[in-house]
Amino acid sequence: METGLPKFDSAFSIDCVIFGFDAGELKVLLIERNEDPFKDWWALPGNLVENDESIEDAATRILYELTNLRDMHMEQFHTFGEVKRHPLGRVITVAYYALIRILGHKEVKPITQYAKKTSWHPVNTLPKLGFDHNEIFETSIQKLRRRLSYQPIAFELLPEKFTLTQLQLLYEAILNKKLDKRNFRKKMISYGFLKELDEKQKGVSYRAAKLYKFDKRKYFKIFQNDMNLES
Amino acid sequence: METGLPKFDSAFSIDCVIFGFDAGELKVLLIERNEDPFKDWWALPGNLVENDESIEDAATRILYELTNLRDMHMEQFHTFGEVKRHPLGRVITVAYYALIRILGHKEVKPITQYAKKTSWHPVNTLPKLGFDHNEIFETSIQKLRRRLSYQPIAFELLPEKFTLTQLQLLYEAILNKKLDKRNFRKKMISYGFLKELDEKQKGVSYRAAKLYKFDKRKYFKIFQNDMNLES
DNA sequence: ACAAAAGTGTTGCACGTACACCCATGT
DNA sequence: ACATGGGTGTACGTGCAACACTTTTGT
Secondary structure, eight states: OOOOSOOBSEEEEEEEEEEEEETTEEEEEEEEEOSSSSTTSEEOOEEEOOTTSOHHHHHHHHHHHHHSOOSOEEEEEEEEOOTTSSTTSEEEEEEEEEEOOOTTOSSOOOSSSSEEEEEEEEGGGOOOBSTTHHHHHHHHHHHHHHHHTTSOOGGGTSOSSBOHHHHHHHHHHHHTSOOOHHHHHHHHHHHSOEEEEEEEOOSOSSOOOEEEEEOHHHHHHHHHHHHHHOO | OOOOSOOBSEEEEEEEEEEEEETTEEEEEEEEEOSSSSTTSEEOOEEEOOTTSOHHHHHHHHHHHHHSOOSOEEEEEEEEOOTTSSTTSEEEEEEEEEEOOOTTOSSOOOSSSSEEEEEEEEGGGOOOBSTTHHHHHHHHHHHHHHHHTTSOOGGGTSOSSBOHHHHHHHHHHHHTSOOOHHHHHHHHHHHSOEEEEEEEOOSOSSOOOEEEEEOHHHHHHHHHHHHHHOO
């Protein structure tokens, strides 16, 4: 394509903060890099944006190459553009976060070669990451917390059927504080978008809890007006 | 700089949504473009990011070139990356908004040549803009609304000394709805970060209102803890 | 029977909302 | 005196926070 624009020794990339929830802990999917710079370091999965794909498409592609998953909830949250953030040249990166149901994806095998392997890391004990990825991660979790208060994103991280205790543990993990059990349940149920199932937990050695699922239809019916104000 | 990275026929730019408040209306500073593409169209001020400046610096520079102002409150809010958003080539743009006190800047003369002139437009009757700038604007005002609810950004748009009615009109303009006078005043004063001055409005043909100013110190003292959670 | 987690209500307080009239000032 | 916006208080309802015990189930 003839651009008529000056050429730059520069590129854009996407970095993804992929959140999952497992064993009561909030986790992030990291890769061990197989390429310089930062070969052998842990880092957020990311890659350059191709010239003929939108950044949304690039984010989707990169997530797919890493996790073999499509149609995830992804959301752009910030763009990082310090001149020296990439040691080999000018790379501006658009950061996205994604929420996935970790169950059934405990072992994530990358399709591409740029990652040696991947691994779920608890968010509270992340290693030192390549590039400015620790900073990107910190920003992501702040945005995630804020978004949790006005969007039903928690359900993207849970199995389709879940107990109220699981939901509460997830909220506690994201917000990093304890919540009151009775108040939490009252509030969640009062929203009216949880559907109580005729089913119970199985395989636990104590009283089995009722299962619920998130009812998207009801949610949109209830919050229709508010949603128009959201981005 | 030798990058070791592939070269792209592509570039990044910054676009700025510059908000001001005047005569009870929320306004945006637009330029009339002096260059192709979209020569003679109205558009948001924006320009390419140089290779040796961070995107923050670029945003500051572009605002300066346009308004001759520095040290404004600027905040990145979204990055737009559709492949065809710029007719001459691939340009990903990082959008910022800025808040300025319109008073004393009613006539803004651009320093650069890429704008023929600038003009403040009421946000409710924007013309059709070049590129995807109408979409960028819509996103900006949604973010602005949300931010208004948890950050003291309104004061950036008002003169240093203002009346409670002016403050209320500004909130109404941003939120696009009427607020109750008594409740608004009660709430604002209860926050404790407004300093009541020993001064009154002048030059009005009715009862002069008390002037207030925003006390940043008190604000940070009060909201210290919350602020640590914000981005 | 015991261990483990499920499940359940009430009360006080803070906050938001609805609402209408008199006051001070300049012309 | 009149027009214009400035300034003020109360009552009600909603939502949030604090708080502890009984129930169910599997081993």
